[in-house]
Amino acid sequence: MTEATGEAASEVLAPSPGKGPGRLRTLLSAYAPAILVFLAVGFAWEAAVAFFRIPKFLLPAPSVVIQRIIADAEPLAQNVFVTMQAAVAGLILGTIIALAFALIFLMSRILERALFPWAIIVQTVPILAIAPLLTIWLGFGIAPKIAVSAIITIFPILVNTVRGLRSVNRQVFELMRVIGASPGQTFREVRVFAAMPYTFAGLRISAGGAVIGAIVAEFTGANLGIGTVIVNAGYRQDATMLFSAIFCSCVATIALFYVVVALERLCLFWPDARLES
Amino acid sequence: MSAALAQESGGHLPAISIAGVSMVFDSPSGPVTALKGIDLAIPKNRFVSIVGRSGCGKSTLLRLICGLVRPTVGQVTVDGMTPDLYQRDRRFGFVFQEATLLPWRTALENVALPMKIQKVVQPARREERARELLKLVRLQGFEGHYPSQLSGGMRQRVSIARALSYDPEILLMDEPFGALDEFTRQEMNEELVRLWQEQNRTIVFVTHNLAEALYLSDIVVVMAPHPGRVRAVIEVDLPRPRRAAIRQGGDFIARLARLEEVISHD
Incomplete structure (x- = not known):
């Protein structure tokens, strides 16, 4: 819109997050507890290992772990990258499929009743059992x-989207009819x-699931990826490498x-759009 | 038929005539008669209120007029046409109980929505016209606000501006100020009368606030519930322009008491 309205909006708008030191303080109070606990757990762990002389293989x-990650940074990064490629591609593909089925369900209650059990089957079938099958069919x-x-x-995207598509108030449909909308x-x-x-x-729920899916698929046979790193480290009982791999995949998933x-944030541009914080 | 009805309501040509309309809904506990034997003529360019207890079918009657629902029996004629035809050719203005704005559209975009949908006004003109309308409902400066950033009264003003955006000759209002506090409601009443007097339109206004109905209207239609029917059609011959102060006058209070009597009489 024009500048004038933009200004007016920012004036009246907003339980404002504030600027400068105020903003820094809100950021600090938001993240400080989590960071403190994280550091405390790290130190306790470090101290416990030293105090009880716990062997490295346990x-x-x-x-x-940090030293190992730095030493093996390059292969770790490579493998994480391979896994994340698959996870992102799977997330995109799964989203497209979910949106397509959400549309089908919206258009036809009968098709929804006919097809929804399949969505539940897909969701409930143990993924560890499906992964080797898919490897047999689709290769390494x-x-x-x-x-x-x-x-x-x-599943999470399908169920949520169907709910969202149906979340429209009846009066809004009446309005659209009155103003002559097709x-x-x-x-x-x-x-x-x-x-x-x-x-x-x-999508937020599915993002984490997509990475786990890719790692699980790598367990049952793959040439590269953080899942293969985990499997190999498991065979060698290399706990340090296992922790390194876990840490790296967590960071990638959070990313x-x-x-x-x-x-x-980009798509939900209007205030009060997001369902939870 | 319509001539006779027009005679009844003071010789004006009816904008809307409702003849022998009954409406039966199916419900889990059997059919429910929402409206029974409604005969009503609403003259052109008059301000007509429909009052009554909840459940007397006021809102249903409004939805019948604009073709959102169809009568089980009887006929609704708008300007000589069926509601569907009228809706296709000219369109009703409709203001809902809640403002019913799209949360993802700014005030300006919400006002411009019908023009966008109907593709009647050139895109460049739409924004200009929406601005004028927001000014008309005294919301200049709020063009870029989203509905959640506006108060209840402001939201309802946006929805009125939206209803006026395609210049309907008939404006249907379904308890538009019911959710507002008393102070804002009276303010909105003033606004509405001003808007109505600036440009002649037929307004059908559903409310359960009798003072509001009396203050705003030329004609008050009193409905009774179970089944919904018309109990009385009362002409309000208070002179215009009416000032807010007449609400405290003895004449107004006496009329209000009589109106209350008509409603509570069972």
Whole structure:
């Protein structure tokens, strides 16, 4: 909009987060407790390992893990990258499939009743059992990983999006009819926006699941990826490497989660759009 | 038929005529008669209120007029057409109980929505016209605000501006100020009368606030519940322009008492 309205908006708008030192303080009070606990656990762990002389093959101290991550930074990064490629591709594919089925469910209650049990089957089937099957069918490359990630992704997004598409108040439909909107226009102007907050709530759940899916697929046979690093370290009983791999995949998953959150901030541009904090 | 009805209501040509309309809904506990034997003529360019207890079918009647629901029996004629035809050719203005704004659209975009949907005004003109309308409802400076950043009264003003954006000759209002506090409600009453007097329109206004109905209207239609029916059609011949102060006058209070009597009489 014009500058004038922008100014007016920022004036009246907003339980304002404030500027300068005020903002820093809110950031600090938001993150300080978590950071403090994190550091405390790290120190306690380090101290316990030293005090009880716990051997490295049982429980390596955080400092040892960090040293290992630095030493093996390059192969770790490479493997994480391979896994994340599959996870992101699976997340995108799963989202597309979920949105397509959400539309089908919206258009036909009968199809929803017919197909929804399959969504539940896909969701409840043990992923560890499906992964080797998909590896048999799709080979040792990226394909089975994408498939497993997609399967995990679908359900939360599908269920949430269907709810969102149906979350529109009856009066809004009456309004659209009175002003002469076609069903297509009502969909574009109303349903898409009503569904978006729900879709993103699902997407946030699915983001973590997608990475887990890719790692699980790598367990059952893959040439590269953090899952293979974990399996190999397990065979060698290399606890330090296991912790390093766990740490790296956690960081990558959190990064993906925040990419989704950033995308959500971009798409849900209006106030009060997001379902939870 | 319509001529006779028009005669009844003071010789004006009816904008809306409702003849022998009954409305039966199916419910889990059997059919429910929402409206029974409604005959009503609403003259052109008059301000008509429909009052009555909740459950007397006021809102249903409004939805019948604009074709959102269809009568089980009887006929609704708007300007000589069926509601569907009228809706296709000219469109009703409708103001809902809640403002019913799209949360993802700014005040300006909400006002411009019908023009965008109907593609009647050129895109460049839409924004200009929406600005004028927001000014008309005294919301200049709030164009870029989202609905959640506006107060209840402001939101309802936006929705009135939206209803006026395509210049409907008939404006249907379904308890539009019911959710507002008394102070804001009276303010909105003033605004509405001002808007109505600036440009002639037929307004059908549903409310359960009798003082509001009396203050605003030329004609008050009193409805009774179970089944919903018209109990009385009362002409309000208070001179215009009316000032807010007449609400405290003896004449107004006496009329209010009589109106209350008509409603509570069972």
